Amino acid sequence: MIAGGVRVLNVGLPAVVQGVPAQDVVQLDWRPPAFGDVAAARLGVVLDDDVTRAANRRALAAVHAVRPQLVAVRPARDVVPGLGEGRTLLHAGPPLEVERMCGPVRGALIGAVLLEGWAGTPTDALALIEAGGVTLDACHHHGAVGPMAGVLAPSMPVLVVQDGARRAYASLNEGLGRVLRFGAFDAEVVDRLRWMRDVLGPVLDGALRAGGSVDVTSLVAQSLTMGDEGHNRCTAATLLLARRLAPCVAEQDRGVEVLRFLAENDHFALNLSMAAAKLSMDAAVGVEHSTLVTAMARNGVEFGLRVAGTGERWFTAPVDAADGLFFPGYGIADANPDLGDSAITETLGIGGFAMAAAPAITLFVGGTPDDALDTTRSMARITLGPHPAFRLPALNFAGAPSGIDVLKVLDTGVLPVINTGIAHREAGVGQIGAGIVEAPAGVFLQAVRALHEVRVR
């Protein structure tokens, strides 16, 4: 009577299927869905239909079709929409009132004001910001992404990645130590930013003009086979990029300074993978009824989530400090709650999602290569499909798990893993460690409600 015979998925008590031959039973390790929020779980089931699945196929295909090219390095004011007008600074994460901003973002804003020359001292800079003398907005609202504090000022050079008519932008990575993105703003920091503005940006731009654009997808793909995961470890990608640019950089005036800078900065390619991920994910923004996550970002106070089917709306929840490993002399008590737009890499399927590629940093996720494989496999449970270009050798060259699905997050209760740096909670100190965070459950619960509202409207 049962076509195919009685073969059971058992959801609950094993005793209930005591009479069924063991080989015909799959026992689920079931847990309450949607983090125990039954109403949200029900909405998730309602949305899990052909309409959503078709929308998600469209959205993921659009993301995977993007082939970002690094075409130029230009002052932000010349290329980033809306940044050349008046006194505007951008920051990481969802938008936030200045009164609620955390120490590192405040510190970075101070540094940016000093760089722009809108104030002469940190005290005056802070006063200007708090008085509303500077327009503040989220990087994501301007086609840009910024790591950690993510502060982007008009005179800073940005990486310009392009695919057809579409573009995305990211600042240039300053290296480790006392840097603006971790909230440091002393003379050393601002001097370096000036050098990046006056030397690094123009030299790189000249090298790109001379040598042609760089295909970022193949760069990231290659780096994943060389031990990078594309977020916390970008050593291979940086080497590949530096090697590619080196001949043309060397021919530029002051090119050797730039090569020396690249040689000392293992993270330089991070910002490039971020800009490329932003360009890719933006291809899915607004795909009707899609439950694909298009952005995850933090501002040090709140975690923000964007979903394809709800366009540019942010779902936000308080964010925790990362669980991580600390530089000598620092600990969790010193850590600021997580921040940065860099989770755009995980949104695409690299970073924490590609831990299987990066044996050197498995300590962040447990300690062994097996733990790293488990992390990537676990992320595959909440994503829509493998990335066709980003292959992971350790998983038999399976594609990196790509395209977080709100419905799968709710169904499994598995939260996205994000690799991240850790900033000191006080403005001016800088980076104190690195680790991982999980996206908060609350944003996914909000998202499923909003997606359902869109559907029934």
Add this chain to the structure above:
Amino acid sequence: MTTTSAGALAARVLPRLYRDSVTLMALASSLERRAGVTRAGAVMGTPGNLTVLERSGMRPVGLAPAPDDLVLVVRGLDEDVVAAALDAGEAGLVAVEPERGGRRRPVPQTVGEGRAADPGATLAVVSTPGTYAPVVVEQALRAGLHVLCFSDNVTTADEVRLKALAVRRRLLLMGPDCGTAILDGVPLGFANAVRRGPVGIVAASGTGAQEVSCLLHRAGTGVSQLVGVGGRDLSAEVGGTMTDLALDLLSTDDTTAVVVVVSKPPAAQVAQRLLARLAGLGKPAVACLLGQDDTDGAVPVRGTLEGGARLAATLVGAPLHVGAVVPPPAPAARGVLGLYTGGTLAAETRVVLARAGVDAQVLDLGADEYTVGRPHPMIDPSARAERVAAAGGRADVGVLLVDLVLGFGAAADPATPLARAAGTAVAAARADGRDLVVLASVCGTDGDPQGLDAARRTLEGAGVLVHPSNAAAARTAVALVAGGGVPA
């Protein structure tokens, strides 16, 4: 080594040893967890890292390693603590981790993951807390799986909605609160090892279906399919949606020659539709509707489980002989108390007693009011046993009726606690100068894991009078007390 009032600070340089910064941070954090250590650092000796050590007061005087030297620094309570930590740190750096063994196999957690693990799965059995059951049931139905929903506490609105979804997809949704099914010979939930045979059963009653199927087995015939539909299926709200689908499936099931529907009496208009549906089934059918009068229309109706089983057995040419039990002398107290683990067995007992005009107190100890915070008495017999033992102290009770349900899902040995309790009760009554007669039947087959004969012998050994059917036990009660009083 530098020792100050702030404790001791010391460094060790391991020349030309490279380790990744993540490895080093992990090592440092493990050193910091050692007793007496206040700070620890492990870094490559680059100028940048030395600056970090300098800034955090962790650079001992004179420390000047090369950039490719590995540096351990520890601040702690005293020199011994610090030296031990440095030794441990160095040992940690040169240690080799043993292979941890095979890769962990992920256990599927959701319906979707279960489907991926076994694409050939055809049926989901759901026994999650009732709050979540509608979510899981809907996922399973949408995935094309038949469902047996063991969970209770599902609203009628959800049941109606989900059964409509199931019917649209021609899938069985057995339940919610469905405890019993046998599909193509595979028992699910509380079910007995019943011989396969020509009788198809559709049941809105779990123990009712078990009793009918066990009696058919005893008659020498057997069951083709036993489809549980949940206790509310024939209610006015649900309207027999799943009974209809089950009958559709049985009407075209080659192994089914005769169909029995087992239920409490449905709402009038639902009963009418059911009988019309059975009349047009194309196969002989019996409506076993508990408490209804026995009638022999186009579709015969039987008001007891035994009556339904008897007729179905006759229709397939395997008449059921329920042997007579010689009743003992009637006790002085004429009160009858029934303590049941099977709800439908309790209901059948009430029917037999009511038909004979005997008033009695018959409790279904599996009802929600008795099972709050504890397992069903078919799984955990202890609560019923306590009540049985206590009945011996009641001067108004002369006859005690009990059931014993065997089969898959039931307790491993439900007979022993019942027999002990019955013995205790009889002895207590006797000590009080009274006779207490304990009447029982065992719902089970010779194939059940607990052993039918062993269970019967265990009860008989305690002086319990064991009957071949629940109705037969109730009839003995009638014979003993007809016209007697009611225990309060």
